[in-house]
Amino acid sequence: MKILVCISHVPDTTAKISFVDGNKTYNKEGQQFIIGPNEELALTRAIEIAEAQAGSTITALTVGGAEVEPTLRKALAMGASDAIRIDSTPKDAMNVARQIAELAKIQNYDVILTGREAIDYNGGQVGEMIAELLGVDSVSGATEMQLESAKALVTREIDGGLEVVELQYPAVITGQKGIAKEPKIPAMRGIMMARTKPLLVQAPIALDDATEVLEHSLPKAKGACKMIPADQVDELVRLLHEEAKII
Amino acid sequence: MSVLVYTENWDNQFKKLSFELVSYASSVAKQLNTNVVALSIGALSQEQLASLSQYGADKVLSLENPDFKTFNALQYAKAITEAAQQEKAEVLVFANNISTRAVAPRVAVKLDAGFVSGCVSLPESISPFVVTKKAFSGKAMAKVQINKGLKILSLNQNAFGLIPNAKPFVSETFNSTLATSNAKLLETRKSSGKMSVLDAEILVSGGRGLKKAENFALLEQASDIFGATATVACTKPVADLEWRPHSEHVGQTGKVVAPNLYFAVGISGAIQHLAGITSSKVIVAINTDKDAPIFEAADYGIIGDALEVMPKLNESLKTFKSKS
Numbered sequence: 001m002k003i004l005v006c007i008s009h010v011p012d013t014t015a016k017i018s019f020v021d022g023n024k025t026y027n028k029e030g031q032q033f034i035i036g037p038n039e040e041l042a043l044t045r046a047i048e049i050a051e052a053q054a055g056s057t058i059t060a061l062t063v064g065g066a067e068v069e070p071t072l073r074k075a076l077a078m079g080a081s082d083a084i085r086i087d088s089t090p091k092d093a094m095n096v097a098r099q100i101a102e103l104a105k106i107q108n109y110d111v112i113l114t115g116r117e118a119i120d121y122n123g124g125q126v127g128e129m130i131a132e133l134l135g136v137d138s139v140s141g142a143t144e145m146q147l148e149s150a151k152a153l154v155t156r157e158i159d160g161g162l163e164v165v166e167l168q169y170p171a172v173i174t175g176q177k178g179i180a181k182e183p184k185i186p187a188m189r190g191i192m193m194a195r196t197k198p199l200l201v202q203a204p205i206a207l208d209d210a211t212e213v214l215e216h217s218l219p220k221a222k223g224a225c226k227m228i229p230a231d232q233v234d235e236l237v238r239l240l241h242e243e244a245k246i247i
Numbered sequence: 248m249s250v251l252v253y254t255e256n257w258d259n260q261f262k263k264l265s266f267e268l269v270s271y272a273s274s275v276a277k278q279l280n281t282n283v284v285a286l287s288i289g290a291l292s293q294e295q296l297a298s299l300s301q302y303g304a305d306k307v308l309s310l311e312n313p314d315f316k317t318f319n320a321l322q323y324a325k326a327i328t329e330a331a332q333q334e335k336a337e338v339l340v341f342a343n344n345i346s347t348r349a350v351a352p353r354v355a356v357k358l359d360a361g362f363v364s365g366c367v368s369l370p371e372s373i374s375p376f377v378v379t380k381k382a383f384s385g386k387a388m389a390k391v392q393i394n395k396g397l398k399i400l401s402l403n404q405n406a407f408g409l410i411p412n413a414k415p416f417v418s419e420t421f422n423s424t425l426a427t428s429n430a431k432l433l434e435t436r437k438s439s440g441k442m443s444v445l446d447a448e449i450l451v452s453g454g455r456g457l458k459k460a461e462n463f464a465l466l467e468q469a470s471d472i473f474g475a476t477a478t479v480a481c482t483k484p485v486a487d488l489e490w491r492p493h494s495e496h497v498g499q500t501g502k503v504v505a506p507n508l509y510f511a512v513g514i515s516g517a518i519q520h521l522a523g524i525t526s527s528k529v530i531v532a533i534n535t536d537k538d539a540p541i542f543e544a545a546d547y548g549i550i551g552d553a554l555e556v557m558p559k560l561n562e563s564l565k566t567f568k569s570k571s
C-alpha cells in the first residue's frame with residue numbers, strides 16, 4: 001500500500017491570533033506550529049495500517065516554505081517513511097490541491113489522505129479538489145477507515161447518522177476525529193530515525209491564485225457576563241425572556 | 248446569468264437551512280441584478296419544491312432521475328456543474344455542511360471557479376468580488392477576494408437567517424447521467440430521530456463537570472422542556488468518555504454550532520471548545536469555578552453546582568413554559 005498523507009502546518013489550537021502587515025498576514029511571531037489535528041489523526045491511522053501490512057509506505061507532504069520542515073520531521077518521527085515539501089507558500093486551496101495533484105499523477109499513490117479541514121482557514125477543500133483533479137472517488141469526514149488489499153472501507157458521518165462506503169484504489173479520504181483514537185506520540189527512537197529519513201524539496205508549478213485574503217479582523221469583544229446568584233434561577237429565566245428575548 | 252443554489256434535502260424534505268441558503272442566494276442575486284435558480288436532487292413533492300420560491304427562488308430545477316438516489320460526491324458534482332453551465336451561473340451557493348463540503352470543491356475544479364467556504368455575510372462588493380469568512384476556527388474573520396469569473400460561496404448555517412420573498416413557483420425538470428464511480432454505499436446507520444446539534448436553536452451542553460453519564464438526564468430534561476428545537480450537546484472529553492455520542496461533540500474538532508441559545512453546564516471553556524460556540528447568539532454558563540474561562544465567553548452566568556442548579560432551573564423553565 002502506497003499512502004500519501006497531506007499535512008497542514010498550522011498554529012497550535014491554543015494560539016492567540018493576531019495579525020501584522022495592515023491585518024493582511026497572520027502573526028507567526030512566538031507561535032508554536034503543529035500538524036493539524038485532523039491530519040495528525042489521519043496520519044496515525046495510516047501508520048497503524050502500514051505497520052500491519054509489510055511493504056507499505058507512507059509519504060508525508062506539506063505545501064510550504066522551509067519553516068514547515070519541523071512539522072514534516074514530526075510526521076517522520078511518528079512513523080511516515082519519507083516526506084516531501086512542495087516549496088510554495090500556500091495562499092489558496094485550489095493552488096495547494098493542484099500542486100499536490102501534479103505530484104500524485106506521477107507517483108500513483110493508492111490512497112491520499114488529508115484532514116477534514118485545516119484549522120487556520122477552515123477551508124475543507126483540498127482533499128476533494130485533489131480527488132476531482134485526479135478523477136477518483138473520495139470520502140470526506142471519515143470517522144473510521146480500513147484499508148484492505150483490494151478496497152477501502154470507510155465510515156463517514158452524515159446528518160443524523162453514519163454511512164459505510166467501499167472505495168476502490170486509488171481514492172482520496174479526508175479524516176477527522178474518530179479515524180484514530182489518539183494521535184500517535186513519537187517515541188525517542190522515532191525522533192532519532194526521523195533525522196535521517198528523506199525529506200525531498202520539490203519545486204512548485206506556476207499557478208495563479210483563485211482567491212486571496214485581503215484582510216483579517218478579530219470578532220467583536222463580548223460584553224461582560226451578567227452574573228446571577230445560584231438561588232435565583234427564576235431571574236435567569238426572566239432575563240432570557242425579557243432582556244435577551246431568546247425564549 | 249444567474250445565481251445557482253444547491254438545496255440538499257433530508258428524506259425528501261427541505262429544512263430551515265435550505266431556506267436560509269435560498270434567502271442568501273437571492274440577496275446575492277439582487278446585488279448582481281440577476282435571477283436565482285435552485286437545484287434539487289431527489290424525488291421531492293411539488294409542495295416541497297414550491298417552498299423554495301417563498302424565499303426568492305425564481306426557478307427550481309429538479310433532478311429526479313432515480314440513478315441519483317444515493318449521494319456520491321463525484322456524481323453529484325457532475326450534475327451540479329451541468330446545471331450551473333445550463334443556467335450560466337456566475338455565482339454558486341452551497342451550505343458549508345457535511346455533504347456539500349464533499350461536492351463544492353469538486354465543482355470548483357470542474358468550473359475553474361474561485362471558492363470561499365464558511366461565508367458569514369453577503370459579499371461586501373461584487374467588483375472586485377469580496378466576501379467575509381470565518382477563519383482560525385472562529386477566532387478571526389478573513390476578507391477574501393475572488394479572482395475568477397465564476398464564484399462559489401458556501402454559507403455557515405445560521406449566519407444569515409431567513410428572508411421571506413415570495414415569487415411565483417416555476418419549476419423545470421433537469422436531467423443528467425452518472426459519472427463512472429467505483430464507490431459503493433454499503434450501509435446507512437441512522438442515529439435516533441433526534442435533531443442534529445447543527446440544526447438546534449437551543450443547545451443544552453454539558454462538560455466533565457457533570458461527573459457521570461447519568462447526570463446528563465438533567466440536560467435532557469431541560470432540552471425536553473424547550474421542545475423540538477432543542478437538543479443536548481457536549482464537550483470532547485465527554486464524548487471520549489462515551490458519556491455522550493460523538494455526533495454531539497462541539498468545538499474545533501467536533502461541530503461548529505450557531506444556536507440562538509447555548510447552555511454551557513460544567514464546561515470549563517477551553518479555547519478548542521469555544522471555537523465551536525462563539526457564533527451562538529446567547530451563551531449561559533453554569534460552573535462551580537468563578538474563574539472558569541467560559542464566563543468570559545458567556546452573556547449570563549451562574550456560579551454553582553450544576554447538579555443543584557439544573558433541577559431548579561428545570562422547574563423554573565417548566566413554570567415559564569406553562570405560562571407562555
Ligand SMILES: Cc1cc2nc3c(=O)[nH]c(=O)nc-3n(C[C@H](O)[C@H](O)[C@H](O)COP(=O)(O)OP(=O)(O)OC[C@H]3O[C@@H](n4cnc5c(N)ncnc54)[C@H](O)[C@@H]3O)c2cc1C
Binds near residue numbers: 501552
Ligand atoms: C487538538 C485539540 C482539539 C480539541 N478539540 C476540542 C473540541 O473540539 N471540543 C472540546 O470541547 N474540547 C476540545 N479539546 C479539549 C479541550 O482542550 C478541553 O480539554 C475540553 O474542552 C474540556 O472539556 P470540559 O469543559 O468538559 O472539561 P474540564 O475542562 O475538565 O472542565 C470541567 C468544568 O466543570 C466545572 N465543574 C466541575 N464540577 C462541577 C459541578 N458540579 N457543577 C458545575 N460545574 C462543575 C469545573 O469548574 C470545570 O470548569 C481539544 C483539545 C486539543 C488538544
